[in-house]
Amino acid sequence: MKKAQGIIWDLSDLYSSSDDPKINQDIKAAIALSKSFKKKYHSKIAGEDCTAVLLLEMLKEYEQLIENGYRPFAMSNLLFTADGRSDVYKAMVAKVQDAMTQIKNETLFFALEIQKMPDAKIETFFSSGKLEHYRHYIESLRLFTPYTLSELEEQVINQKNLSGKTAFVNLFDEFTASFEWEMEIDGETKTLTESEMRELQRHQDPELRQRAKASHDLKYGDNALIFTNIFNSLVKDHATEMRMRKYESPIQPTHLGNGVSGEIVETMMRVVSDHYPLTQQYNRLKAKMLGLPKLRGSDLYAPVSKSDRVVPFEEGKQLVLESFAGFSPEFGEIIGRAFDEKWIDAEIRPGKRGGAFCYSIGPSVHPYVLMNYVDKVDSVYTMAHEFGHALHTVLAGEKGSLLTFHAPLVLAETASVFAEMLLTRKLLSEEKNRESRIQILASKLEDFFGTISRQNMYISFELDAHLEGAKRRLSADDLCSLWTTRRDEMYGDSVDFLPEEKWFWSVIPHFIHTRFYCYAYTFGALLVLALFNQYEEKKEAFVPKYRGLLAAGDSDWPKNLIGKMGLDISEPTFWKGGFKVIRNMLEELEELVG
Template sequence: MIEQLLWDTTPLYPSSTSPELAQSFDAATSLVSAFRERYRTKVATLTAEQMSEALRSYEELQEVLAKPQLYAHLLFAADSEDDENKRLSQKASEFGNLMGRELLFFDLELIEMEDQPFQALVEAPVLAPYRHFLEALRKFRPHALSEREESLLSQKSLTGVSAFSRLFDEVSASLRYEMELDGEIREMTGEELLSLLHHPDAATRERAFSTFLQRHEEHGILFSTVFNNVALDHAQDMELRSYGHPMEPTNLGNEIPTSVVENLMRVSEANYPLAQEYFGIKAKLLGMARLKNCDVYAPLPDSDRSYSYDEARETVVRAYHEFSPEFSELCDGFFKERRIDALPRPGKSGGAFCMGMTPALPPYLLLNFTGNLRDISTMAHEVGHGIHYLLAQRQSMLNYHPPLPLAETASVFGEMLLTRHLLKGDVDPALKRSLLCAKIEDIIATTFRQNVLTRFEEQMHLRRKDGLLTATELSQLWWDENAKLYGSAVEMIEPYRWGWSYISHFIHARFYCYSYTFAELLVLSLYQKYLKQGDAFIPIYREILASGGSQTPADTLAPAGIDLNDPSFWQDGYDLLRDLIEELKTVI
């Protein structure tokens, strides 16, 4: 049974010491060298046909480069304490950095082309499959540096921001926690401890969350140093590239106008009272005068059921089958082919993720399954990501990965399908209350909380320009932003001042968090269309996923009748949340 909870990476390589893996590194190095020799300083002189050939070769290179690096990441995520995994992960990081520097010239020479010849390439029929890639790349023209400068920045990142990111990962994964539970002192991983936020006993929940956060406080010097260096690196990069706001590079890469992001965030903040209303209802359901923030995900008194891994699998597969047999088959493939690692254990990365590989390789999922209802939702979420990547495999490598704002679409839609499946038929009122609470809490966590995280990150970067931020200052920024969401409805426990210190998105991907808010509200709109249109909606939705990154988010969503520039679009999602809260009131 244990084997079924661990992923099988042997279809990628037999082992971390296999000759095939070593050959991949060597072959990629040779191919990159040949590509550089053939095209460096010549990109601007290529005809449309020659450019098409060059882009196909470039794509093939990206696939060859990705496979050993992604394999190394999977092994390290599964066990970051294994010395061989550490060595391979570092080797892959250095290899990817070197190969990236060797290929920098290609993107830069495209960016630096004169307007007229570049436009002629974009409009050439033979380059139609690459038009979006070329146009998206061109948007960075005002912010690109010379090849020498770009190469030096990339090279120094290995001992700079990348090194700090790696330190954050290794320390986070190495932390152990001791807590008294059921009369005995137990050693736990962070994931096991956080799972106790779903424990029926309020004192246990608070003790678990406090233990987790206080352990991070003990490493406060390290975490505050990492966060400061990440912010400083970003500030220096912005200055070198002439960006005006910390979020601008992310918005440009996402192909989302800043005005759209601001509308999204302002509408979210205007709806914080919805969350506060729900927190008041949840307190009554728990028999409490007021929630603490460690009680937000507490189970209702009559909903303490746990689920086996097989039950969770069957539930998620059925939920997808009710939507589409094709989606169900793709879902079950992750289990049958053992492309899921679900067992929590020391050294394993916390949380969950889906590793989209390449158009030629299947994605893998990392979970930390502990048996509660939220874990089933997480499973449906990550499977959604996986289905997205599988459907996008009709695209070539440069058009494969969905843009960040759409990256969470399929995952959040999968959660909605799960909720619909569980609420189907004559549902016991107690179960219905639990399911509605779980869905409402998911929406709150995926919209409002992610908005709080984004605002904290924004303030961190803006304030860091004025000098070093102490751990106390970071904690206060975190406290202030969370207070706006919780208001007087929720009491924050004192250790929560350190809640910023374990959020890996702040370290690995600037301003990723608003993508969750974007996706959740987008999905609520798409789901409403599905309820109205039925099976006629499925091919429209499938096409959105299958388009991968071949179009801008606006163009991808246009067939579904969605206008991202309309603030009322975002409000529609919160109106559905209000409806769910009203429905919950009927079964209290």
């Protein structure tokens, strides 16, 4: 049997089938409940007689009604992702989405009223001790209150954004989606898209990689007028809005959204830039592995090995199970349940969605994992990653509370990336083949340099551009020079870049779509490594602390959650611990390459 044939999830823990009458009953009940919730509680929070006990009651009811609404929502989405060709499922998704929108609209008042409560009142409520469980949820909601403008001003901004910043984002998307490249491959001229061009960066042939890189980046340079305009408009727009809302820095709203302070992020970023020499050291080693005198920009994603181990599903499953169980028997047992109770859909079928995800519904139902298993080591990593999420979900659900359930963004990838590290250690402990060991280490290191160092460099550039761009209009040359300065700071002299590569700032969609988002990647990945370093140092003593972190879900700020493990993320030493793991892996690799 090949490629996970027959590994299909069992959705009967949600509903017996797609035509279970309970689905419609649940949708109707959830809408009715949201209506009665509004009738009962609208304008109550602002009232004189609102007490901490009443607010607690509302929070519990609110939590329950949202979770009830999620069940049919989850069922329709899972059915649809498992077979996107079905018109029945499409109609079901549309129907449930309408219902969810209705529920959200009916209950929107609730969060708004909490946001508008006077500080003094909420403080008295907190000091009563009754709202302890929801304190963090309430504080998170109220974080943006000081920067929120009047209702009318907010409405004007929202309306004007459609023809303002959103228009520039749409222009970027539509314009770049229309890009095509003519490339000669094996004597044939082919027309390629953006993703096909990127895939060429992983091609075995160095000459083809170099031609593809030059041609790809030059396309952006040829259209510099448009990209410079888009970039400047977005920077200016953000600067204006920050001034109106009285933020102190362009990155502050991102910090608030992530629930971390600017100082912590600055400390982390400083530690990452101090460790750029490790990236350079790896690049020199990679040049050696590829048999090149020096790495070029077009070699950064080149494959280091041709070996391709076949891992059938059963073997992959054992590897994942044993990785978790080796860390903690309890974790192994939860993942064992996930396989036995069929939380996973892994076979490849027509109509099934590509990629992978872990779908967590709420504390009362176990998560579901979708993936497309192809008998390769990469698939085993995907499985470990998604089951890491599943484990996080199960533990965070123990409190039985939806409003404290989903981990904050910077912690959202903790369990998944940690699981990948456990798998890496497991694979290395068993693999005797030198070529395969090199491949495991090199691909993991490249992952980390990509998510930690490179994203850090992106953020440094983005900050420079926002600070400079708020003062004056940036020319295309200015943007190229800000970009190459930060890039060269990271790569040092370990990589030769083509002149065309100075345009790469205009390629990255995150700068356009989700300003300053990239540091969440750096933060999340380095945090996991720092935790893994703790595990390697403290061994078993680390296990219950880590369990506590996952079980905490979103019940406190990241600094406090990690603080409860006896660790301090405002200290540079904490972040440096993450680089210890990287340095060890790099040394292992250097020894193997010889």
